[in-house]
Amino acid sequence: MSASHWLECPDCGLLQVLPPPRPGHVRRCPRCHRSFGDGTNHGDAARALTLTALILFALANLNPFLGLSFGGRETTIHLGSGVEGMASHGSDLLPVALMVLAISILAPLGRLTALGLVLLRLRHGRNNRLTAHLMRFADRLRVWSMLDVFLVGALIALTKLHDLATVEVGIGLYMLGALVLILALLEMAIDRHAIWNQIHPSPSADIPARPDWLGCSECAMVQEPGERCVRCGCPLHRRKPHSLDRAGALVATGFVLYLPANLYPVLTVISLGRGAPATILGGVMELLNGADWPLAVIVFTASVAVPLMKLFGLAWLILSAQRGVDWGLPDHTRLYRLIDLVGRWSTVDVIVAALLTALVTLGNIAEVLPGLGVLAFGGVVFVTLLATEFFDPRLLWDAAGENNA
Ligand SMILES: [Zn+2]
Numbered sequence: 001m002s003a004s005h006w007l008e009c010p011d012c013g014l015l016q017v018l019p020p021p022r023p024g025h026v027r028r029c030p031r032c033h034r035s036f037g038d039g040t041n042h043g044d045a046a047r048a049l050t051l052t053a054l055i056l057f058a059l060a061n062l063n064p065f066l067g068l069s070f071g072g073r074e075t076t077i078h079l080g081s082g083v084e085g086m087a088s089h090g091s092d093l094l095p096v097a098l099m100v101l102a103i104s105i106l107a108p109l110g111r112l113t114a115l116g117l118v119l120l121r122l123r124h125g126r127n128n129r130l131t132a133h134l135m136r137f138a139d140r141l142r143v144w145s146m147l148d149v150f151l152v153g154a155l156i157a158l159t160k161l162h163d164l165a166t167v168e169v170g171i172g173l174y175m176l177g178a179l180v181l182i183l184a185l186l187e188m189a190i191d192r193h194a195i196w197n198q199i200h201p202s203p204s205a206d207i208p209a210r211p212d213w214l215g216c217s218e219c220a221m222v223q224e225p226g227e228r229c230v231r232c233g234c235p236l237h238r239r240k241p242h243s244l245d246r247a248g249a250l251v252a253t254g255f256v257l258y259l260p261a262n263l264y265p266v267l268t269v270i271s272l273g274r275g276a277p278a279t280i281l282g283g284v285m286e287l288l289n290g291a292d293w294p295l296a297v298i299v300f301t302a303s304v305a306v307p308l309m310k311l312f313g314l315a316w317l318i319l320s321a322q323r324g325v326d327w328g329l330p331d332h333t334r335l336y337r338l339i340d341l342v343g344r345w346s347t348v349d350v351i352v353a354a355l356l357t358a359l360v361t362l363g364n365i366a367e368v369l370p371g372l373g374v375l376a377f378g379g380v381v382f383v384t385l386l387a388t389e390f391f392d393p394r395l396l397w398d399a400a401g402e403n404n405a
């Protein structure tokens, strides 16, 4: 575990020897500067944090999240109410409801449970196939668990309602705040690379490298060609299969959906029988008029700038890989990592819409209705997240002839 071993960089495809971990030192790929972590796993702390997170997750779900009172009438919602809010407005919005369910409940719960089991099994020395499957499951759900985005969405929803009615913050929201903090600490306490090596070590650097070695797209282990990865069990390919075609088709779909996402209203806020449908940009303008400019900046960045940056960025990367662009490769790889990192934040507007429609249900006095724009916008977010998963950044380096040696 502590010895140096062979590794293929998942971002640029460079076969390299990863030195033993040294506390406080982050190891990076010499070519594309991808981080491989400091290699230290704080197992005891991580197990304690996982347990705390699971308890907080239960408390956040069981306690009231937000309350609204207006003209003597009251409503309260729970963390999961956003899902019902969307689903109750017709089957058109069912995909959006399922997306909110996945990112706020299923993915975080699945990832936490799987990660907790992996940490427990490793402590008891059970590093077998089941442990590897659980770790792969936890890895896959990482991008889709968005409780931090959900928390920001709740805070935006809260601000938007301030002018409309009296809003009460419930215990559930405080629990969610604590949970997001614990989850951030948990991510710092574990080193994904070190966990994978504990499950099954990568080839030691003492073994001479073989020219036909492949790096697994899921767990990054180098190995001889075969049907499946000997460590994580996923199908083994030199590169993600049909990467550019799949990512390209998804990005094209994203561009097509971007138009209705901005032209159709996302929300209609009805207050005392009056109200007009608002688009994404309309919502930003409304926040600006209400002098909530910090929120306006957040919503504009998350809902307008980030999706456009993702669509144009991915399109540029796909074209570069197809045409064999051989300059600025580290910067192109960095752009891919940036898209991967910030992409999930564009979900925030979908969450705001889901929470508002669930909370504001006072008939003619006050009501928020979701519009078709949410469906198209949710589609943009979903296809760009998938396109980022399917795109294999190693193809950029392959096409420029950097991986021939
Ligand atoms: Zn690299």
Ligand SMILES: [Zn+2]
Pocket (backbone or CB within 6 Å): 216, 217, 218, 219, 220, 221, 229, 230, 231, 232, 233, 234
């Ligand atoms: Zn693998």
